[in-house]
Amino acid sequence: MNLLILESTCDETAAAVVNDEFQVLGAAVASQDELHRQFQGVVPEIAARAHVERILPIIDLTLSRAGITLQQIDAVAVANTPGLAGSLVVGLVAAKTLCLTLGVPLIAINHVHAHLYACQLEAAKPVFPAVGLVVSGGHTTLFDCQSSAEFNVLGGTIDDAAGEAFDKVASMLGLPYPGGPVISRLARSGNRRAHSFPRSFAKEPRRLQFSFSGLKTAVRYALVGPGKPDFSQVKLSEQQLADLAASFEEAVVECLVAKARHALAHTGHRRLCVGGGVAANTRLRELLHEAAVADDFELHIAPPTLCTDNAIMGAIAIERWRAGKLESLDLDIVPGLMR
Ligand code: KG4
Ligand code: ZN
Secondary structure, eight states: OEEEEEEOSSSEEEEEEEETTOOEEEEEEEEOHHHHGGGTSOOHHHHHHHHHHHHHHHHHHHHHHHTOOGGGOOEEEEEEESSOHHHHHHHHHHHHHHHHHHTOOEEEEEHHHHHHHHHHHHOSSOOOSEEEEEESSSOEEEEEEEETTEEEEEEEBSSOOHHHHHHHHHHHTTOOSSHHHHHHHHHTTSOTTSSOOOOTTTTOTTOOOBOOHHHHHHHHHHHHOTTOOOOTTOOOOHHHHHHHHHHHHHHHHHHHHHHHHHHHHHHOOSEEEEESGGGGOHHHHHHHHHHHHHHTOEEEEOOGGGTSSOSGGGGHHHHHHHTTOOBOTTOOOOOSOOO
16 A cells, blocks of 8 residues: 655645555755745745645655656655644645545645654654653644544643744844754853743643743843844854744744643653654754653654655544545645644
Protein backbone atom coordinates (compact mmCIF):
# COMPACT_ATOMS: atom_id res chain seq x y z
CA MET A 1 0.00 0.00 0.00
CA ASN A 2 1.52 3.33 -1.10
CA LEU A 3 0.20 6.45 0.61
CA LEU A 4 0.68 9.92 -0.90
CA ILE A 5 0.74 12.52 1.89
CA LEU A 6 0.21 16.26 1.31
CA GLU A 7 1.09 19.07 3.74
CA SER A 8 0.22 22.75 3.15
CA THR A 9 -0.99 24.00 6.53
CA CYS A 10 1.28 27.04 6.82
CA ASP A 11 4.21 28.10 4.64
CA GLU A 12 5.77 24.81 3.57
CA THR A 13 4.41 22.89 0.58
CA ALA A 14 5.36 19.26 1.14
CA ALA A 15 4.57 15.76 -0.10
CA ALA A 16 5.76 12.26 0.74
CA VAL A 17 5.11 8.69 -0.33
CA VAL A 18 5.15 6.27 2.59
CA ASN A 19 4.18 2.60 2.43
CA ASP A 20 2.26 0.67 5.07
CA GLU A 21 5.57 -0.59 6.54
CA PHE A 22 6.31 3.09 7.29
CA GLN A 23 9.10 3.15 4.72
CA VAL A 24 9.57 6.58 3.16
CA LEU A 25 9.82 6.04 -0.60
CA GLY A 26 10.18 9.70 -1.50
CA ALA A 27 9.61 13.16 -0.02
CA ALA A 28 9.98 16.84 -0.91
CA VAL A 29 9.48 20.18 0.86
CA ALA A 30 9.32 23.65 -0.73
CA SER A 31 9.91 26.29 1.92
CA GLN A 32 8.44 29.77 1.47
CA ASP A 33 10.82 31.47 3.92
CA GLU A 34 12.24 33.80 1.26
CA LEU A 35 8.73 35.02 0.28
CA HIS A 36 7.80 35.99 3.85
CA ARG A 37 11.20 37.29 5.01
CA GLN A 38 10.55 40.93 4.05
CA PHE A 39 7.39 40.85 6.24
CA GLN A 40 9.18 39.07 9.13
CA GLY A 41 6.36 36.56 9.44
CA VAL A 42 3.98 34.49 7.33
CA VAL A 43 1.52 36.50 5.18
CA PRO A 44 -1.46 34.13 4.74
CA GLU A 45 -2.50 35.30 1.26
CA ILE A 46 1.06 35.02 -0.09
CA ALA A 47 1.35 31.56 1.48
CA ALA A 48 -1.88 30.33 -0.15
CA ARG A 49 -0.88 31.61 -3.60
CA ALA A 50 2.57 30.04 -3.34
CA HIS A 51 0.99 26.68 -2.41
CA VAL A 52 -1.14 26.86 -5.57
CA GLU A 53 2.01 27.31 -7.69
CA ARG A 54 4.04 24.66 -5.88
CA ILE A 55 1.74 21.79 -4.98
CA LEU A 56 1.79 20.02 -8.37
CA PRO A 57 5.57 20.32 -8.93
CA ILE A 58 6.15 19.04 -5.36
CA ILE A 59 3.87 16.03 -5.98
CA ASP A 60 5.71 15.31 -9.27
CA LEU A 61 9.11 15.60 -7.57
CA THR A 62 8.01 13.31 -4.73
CA LEU A 63 6.70 10.64 -7.10
CA SER A 64 9.87 10.73 -9.18
CA ARG A 65 12.00 10.43 -6.01
CA ALA A 66 9.83 7.46 -4.97
CA GLY A 67 10.22 5.94 -8.43
CA ILE A 68 6.48 5.39 -8.84
CA THR A 69 3.61 6.84 -10.88
CA LEU A 70 0.27 8.24 -9.69
CA GLN A 71 -1.37 4.95 -10.71
CA GLN A 72 0.67 3.18 -8.00
CA ILE A 73 -0.83 5.37 -5.23
CA ASP A 74 -3.42 3.49 -3.11
CA ALA A 75 -4.63 6.35 -0.91
CA VAL A 76 -4.09 10.10 -0.41
CA ALA A 77 -3.75 11.75 3.00
CA VAL A 78 -3.86 15.47 3.67
CA ALA A 79 -3.50 17.75 6.69
CA ASN A 80 -6.89 19.51 6.88
CA THR A 81 -6.47 20.97 10.40
CA PRO A 82 -5.21 23.22 12.03
CA GLY A 83 -3.57 25.90 9.90
CA LEU A 84 -4.11 28.93 7.69
CA ALA A 85 -7.46 28.65 5.87
CA GLY A 86 -6.18 29.54 2.39
CA SER A 87 -3.17 27.24 2.75
CA LEU A 88 -5.25 24.29 4.01
CA VAL A 89 -7.70 24.61 1.11
CA VAL A 90 -4.94 24.17 -1.49
CA GLY A 91 -3.75 20.84 -0.05
CA LEU A 92 -7.29 19.58 0.50
CA VAL A 93 -8.45 20.41 -3.03
CA ALA A 94 -5.36 18.75 -4.51
CA ALA A 95 -5.94 15.64 -2.38
CA LYS A 96 -9.65 15.39 -3.23
CA THR A 97 -8.95 15.84 -6.95
CA LEU A 98 -6.42 13.00 -6.87
CA CYS A 99 -8.80 10.75 -4.92
CA LEU A 100 -11.61 11.43 -7.38
CA THR A 101 -9.53 10.86 -10.51
CA LEU A 102 -7.59 7.85 -9.20
CA GLY A 103 -10.56 6.30 -7.38
CA VAL A 104 -8.59 5.95 -4.12
CA PRO A 105 -9.61 6.76 -0.52
CA LEU A 106 -8.97 10.06 1.30
CA ILE A 107 -7.46 10.18 4.81
CA ALA A 108 -7.46 13.25 7.09
CA ILE A 109 -4.43 14.33 9.12
CA ASN A 110 -4.37 16.59 12.16
CA HIS A 111 -1.14 18.53 11.58
CA VAL A 112 -0.40 19.05 15.28
CA HIS A 113 -0.87 15.36 16.06
CA ALA A 114 1.42 14.60 13.11
CA HIS A 115 4.15 16.75 14.73
CA LEU A 116 4.02 14.38 17.73
CA TYR A 117 3.85 11.29 15.54
CA ALA A 118 7.26 12.31 14.14
CA CYS A 119 8.60 10.90 17.46
CA GLN A 120 7.09 7.50 16.65
CA LEU A 121 8.76 7.38 13.23
CA GLU A 122 12.19 7.58 14.85
CA ALA A 123 11.49 5.20 17.77
CA ALA A 124 12.00 1.45 17.77
CA LYS A 125 9.05 0.90 20.15
CA PRO A 126 5.65 2.49 20.79
CA VAL A 127 5.97 6.06 22.14
CA PHE A 128 2.33 6.39 23.27
CA PRO A 129 0.76 6.69 25.85
CA ALA A 130 2.67 9.85 26.74
CA VAL A 131 2.50 13.54 27.41
CA GLY A 132 2.88 15.34 24.07
CA LEU A 133 4.37 18.82 23.72
CA VAL A 134 4.01 20.54 20.35
CA VAL A 135 6.16 23.65 20.00
CA SER A 136 5.88 25.31 16.62
CA GLY A 137 5.33 28.65 14.94
CA GLY A 138 1.57 28.35 15.34
CA HIS A 139 1.12 26.15 18.42
CA THR A 140 2.46 25.56 21.89
CA THR A 141 0.24 22.86 23.28
CA LEU A 142 0.41 20.04 25.81
CA PHE A 143 -1.52 16.84 25.10
CA ASP A 144 -2.47 13.77 27.04
CA CYS A 145 -1.78 11.20 24.31
CA GLN A 146 -3.60 7.99 25.23
CA SER A 147 -2.62 6.35 21.94
CA SER A 148 -1.63 7.34 18.40
CA ALA A 149 -5.35 7.95 17.82
CA GLU A 150 -6.36 9.80 20.98
CA PHE A 151 -4.84 13.17 21.79
CA ASN A 152 -6.54 15.30 24.45
CA VAL A 153 -5.49 18.92 24.95
CA LEU A 154 -4.18 19.60 28.47
CA GLY A 155 -3.38 23.26 27.89
CA GLY A 156 -1.55 25.66 25.66
CA THR A 157 -0.40 29.20 25.16
CA ILE A 158 -2.74 32.03 26.03
CA ASP A 159 -1.01 34.39 23.57
CA ASP A 160 1.99 33.72 21.29
CA ALA A 161 3.29 30.31 20.30
CA ALA A 162 6.94 29.67 21.25
CA GLY A 163 8.10 29.80 17.61
CA GLU A 164 6.11 32.97 17.05
CA ALA A 165 7.92 34.56 20.04
CA PHE A 166 11.28 33.56 18.49
CA ASP A 167 10.19 35.12 15.18
CA LYS A 168 8.90 38.35 16.74
CA VAL A 169 11.93 38.84 18.98
CA ALA A 170 14.20 38.19 15.98
CA SER A 171 12.31 40.92 14.14
CA MET A 172 12.90 43.33 17.07
CA LEU A 173 16.59 42.49 17.01
CA GLY A 174 16.79 43.12 13.26
CA LEU A 175 17.36 39.43 12.50
CA PRO A 176 15.81 37.56 9.54
CA TYR A 177 12.70 35.33 9.50
CA PRO A 178 12.42 32.57 10.67
CA GLY A 179 13.85 33.76 13.96
CA GLY A 180 14.33 30.45 15.78
CA PRO A 181 17.42 29.13 14.00
CA VAL A 182 19.20 32.51 13.94
CA ILE A 183 18.51 33.31 17.62
CA SER A 184 19.65 29.82 18.55
CA ARG A 185 22.91 30.30 16.61
CA LEU A 186 23.61 33.70 18.22
CA ALA A 187 22.71 32.39 21.68
CA ARG A 188 25.66 29.98 21.61
CA SER A 189 28.12 32.85 22.22
CA GLY A 190 25.83 34.74 24.63
CA ASN A 191 25.37 34.81 28.40
CA ARG A 192 22.05 33.12 29.32
CA ARG A 193 21.96 35.03 32.63
CA ALA A 194 22.77 38.48 31.20
CA HIS A 195 19.10 39.51 31.44
CA SER A 196 16.61 38.13 33.95
CA PHE A 197 13.60 37.75 31.67
CA PRO A 198 10.22 36.50 33.00
CA ARG A 199 9.26 32.80 33.01
CA SER A 200 5.45 33.07 33.02
CA PHE A 201 3.59 30.44 35.09
CA ALA A 202 6.79 28.37 35.47
CA LYS A 203 6.31 28.15 39.23
CA GLU A 204 2.59 27.29 39.03
CA PRO A 205 2.53 23.49 38.72
CA ARG A 206 -1.24 23.24 38.39
CA ARG A 207 -1.41 25.73 35.52
CA LEU A 208 -0.77 23.93 32.23
CA GLN A 209 -0.52 27.10 30.18
CA PHE A 210 2.16 29.22 28.53
CA SER A 211 2.47 32.97 27.95
CA PHE A 212 5.24 34.63 25.97
CA SER A 213 3.86 38.15 25.45
CA GLY A 214 5.41 39.51 28.70
CA LEU A 215 8.75 38.03 27.69
CA LYS A 216 8.54 39.80 24.33
CA THR A 217 7.82 43.10 26.10
CA ALA A 218 10.75 42.50 28.46
CA VAL A 219 13.09 42.05 25.49
CA ARG A 220 11.74 45.25 23.99
CA TYR A 221 12.35 47.16 27.25
CA ALA A 222 15.87 45.76 27.42
CA LEU A 223 16.40 47.32 23.99
CA VAL A 224 14.85 50.77 24.42
CA GLY A 225 13.25 51.09 27.86
CA PRO A 226 9.53 51.54 28.52
CA GLY A 227 7.53 54.19 26.68
CA LYS A 228 9.87 54.48 23.71
CA PRO A 229 8.26 52.83 20.70
CA ASP A 230 11.11 53.02 18.20
CA PHE A 231 13.76 50.34 18.52
CA SER A 232 14.75 50.39 14.86
CA GLN A 233 17.62 52.82 15.59
CA VAL A 234 19.10 50.81 18.46
CA LYS A 235 22.66 49.71 17.73
CA LEU A 236 23.85 46.63 19.58
CA SER A 237 27.35 45.19 19.78
CA GLU A 238 27.75 41.54 18.76
CA GLN A 239 28.06 40.56 22.41
CA GLN A 240 24.94 42.52 23.46
CA LEU A 241 22.98 40.83 20.67
CA ALA A 242 24.24 37.39 21.68
CA ASP A 243 23.41 38.05 25.35
CA LEU A 244 19.85 39.12 24.49
CA ALA A 245 19.40 36.07 22.24
CA ALA A 246 20.77 33.70 24.89
CA SER A 247 18.73 35.19 27.75
CA PHE A 248 15.54 35.15 25.67
CA GLU A 249 16.10 31.58 24.47
CA GLU A 250 16.79 30.41 28.01
CA ALA A 251 13.53 31.95 29.28
CA VAL A 252 11.43 30.29 26.53
CA VAL A 253 13.11 26.93 26.91
CA GLU A 254 12.87 26.91 30.73
CA CYS A 255 9.12 27.60 30.50
CA LEU A 256 8.64 24.75 28.02
CA VAL A 257 10.59 22.29 30.15
CA ALA A 258 8.87 23.39 33.38
CA LYS A 259 5.40 22.91 31.88
CA ALA A 260 6.28 19.54 30.33
CA ARG A 261 7.37 18.39 33.80
CA HIS A 262 4.16 19.73 35.34
CA ALA A 263 2.10 17.88 32.69
CA LEU A 264 3.95 14.63 33.43
CA ALA A 265 3.25 15.05 37.15
CA HIS A 266 -0.38 15.97 36.45
CA THR A 267 -1.13 12.98 34.18
CA GLY A 268 1.12 10.37 35.79
CA HIS A 269 2.67 9.52 32.39
CA ARG A 270 6.33 8.50 32.47
CA ARG A 271 6.95 9.36 28.82
CA LEU A 272 7.27 12.68 26.97
CA CYS A 273 7.05 13.22 23.18
CA VAL A 274 8.13 16.59 21.77
CA GLY A 275 7.66 17.83 18.20
CA GLY A 276 7.29 20.99 16.08
CA GLY A 277 9.77 23.50 14.66
CA VAL A 278 11.03 24.73 18.06
CA ALA A 279 11.85 21.12 19.04
CA ALA A 280 14.85 21.51 16.70
CA ASN A 281 16.30 23.95 19.25
CA THR A 282 19.55 22.59 20.67
CA ARG A 283 19.18 24.20 24.09
CA LEU A 284 15.62 22.88 24.47
CA ARG A 285 16.81 19.37 23.56
CA GLU A 286 19.65 19.69 26.09
CA LEU A 287 17.40 20.81 28.97
CA LEU A 288 14.78 18.17 28.13
CA HIS A 289 17.45 15.45 28.32
CA GLU A 290 18.60 16.83 31.71
CA ALA A 291 14.98 16.84 32.97
CA ALA A 292 14.46 13.26 31.75
CA VAL A 293 17.46 12.11 33.78
CA ALA A 294 16.50 14.15 36.86
CA ASP A 295 12.81 13.10 36.86
CA ASP A 296 13.39 9.63 35.39
CA PHE A 297 11.01 9.78 32.40
CA GLU A 298 11.39 8.42 28.87
CA LEU A 299 12.03 11.17 26.35
CA HIS A 300 11.26 11.11 22.62
CA ILE A 301 12.04 14.23 20.59
CA ALA A 302 11.27 14.31 16.86
CA PRO A 303 14.43 13.97 14.77
CA PRO A 304 15.65 17.47 13.74
CA THR A 305 14.76 16.85 10.06
CA LEU A 306 11.13 16.10 11.03
CA CYS A 307 10.67 19.02 13.49
CA THR A 308 9.77 21.78 11.02
CA ASP A 309 6.82 21.21 8.69
CA ASN A 310 7.12 18.17 6.40
CA ALA A 311 4.81 15.53 4.94
CA ILE A 312 6.62 12.46 6.30
CA MET A 313 5.19 12.99 9.80
CA GLY A 314 1.78 12.68 8.11
CA ALA A 315 2.46 8.92 8.16
CA ILE A 316 0.15 9.04 11.19
CA ALA A 317 -2.45 8.57 8.41
CA ILE A 318 -1.32 4.92 8.08
CA GLU A 319 -2.73 4.37 11.59
CA ARG A 320 -6.04 5.87 10.51
CA TRP A 321 -6.06 3.77 7.35
CA ARG A 322 -5.45 0.61 9.40
CA ALA A 323 -8.35 1.61 11.68
CA GLY A 324 -10.62 2.12 8.65
CA LYS A 325 -10.93 5.88 9.26
CA LEU A 326 -11.47 7.10 5.70
CA GLU A 327 -13.12 10.38 4.68
CA SER A 328 -15.76 11.27 2.14
CA LEU A 329 -15.03 13.93 -0.47
CA ASP A 330 -17.14 16.30 1.66
CA LEU A 331 -14.20 16.66 4.06
CA ASP A 332 -13.61 20.33 4.93
CA ILE A 333 -10.77 22.33 6.43
CA VAL A 334 -10.82 23.20 10.15
CA PRO A 335 -8.37 26.12 10.63
CA GLY A 336 -8.54 26.22 14.47
CA LEU A 337 -7.09 23.60 16.83
CA MET A 338 -9.71 20.96 17.72
CA ARG A 339 -9.83 20.10 21.41
O1 KG4 B 1 6.57 23.44 12.93
P1 KG4 B 1 6.90 24.61 12.09
O2 KG4 B 1 7.71 24.39 10.82
O3 KG4 B 1 5.63 25.38 11.62
C1 KG4 B 1 4.41 25.43 12.28
O4 KG4 B 1 3.65 24.42 12.26
O5 KG4 B 1 4.15 26.50 12.87
O6 KG4 B 1 7.65 25.63 13.04
C2 KG4 B 1 8.21 26.82 12.58
C3 KG4 B 1 8.72 27.61 13.79
C4 KG4 B 1 9.21 29.01 13.47
O7 KG4 B 1 8.59 29.90 14.35
C5 KG4 B 1 10.71 28.93 13.70
O8 KG4 B 1 11.28 30.16 14.14
C6 KG4 B 1 10.81 27.85 14.75
O9 KG4 B 1 9.84 26.89 14.39
N1 KG4 B 1 12.13 27.20 14.79
C7 KG4 B 1 12.97 27.26 15.85
C8 KG4 B 1 14.15 26.56 15.47
N2 KG4 B 1 13.97 26.09 14.20
C9 KG4 B 1 12.72 26.49 13.80
N3 KG4 B 1 12.84 27.85 17.05
C10 KG4 B 1 13.86 27.74 17.91
N4 KG4 B 1 15.03 27.12 17.63
C11 KG4 B 1 15.21 26.51 16.43
N5 KG4 B 1 16.37 25.88 16.16
ZN1 ZN C 1 3.80 22.64 11.96
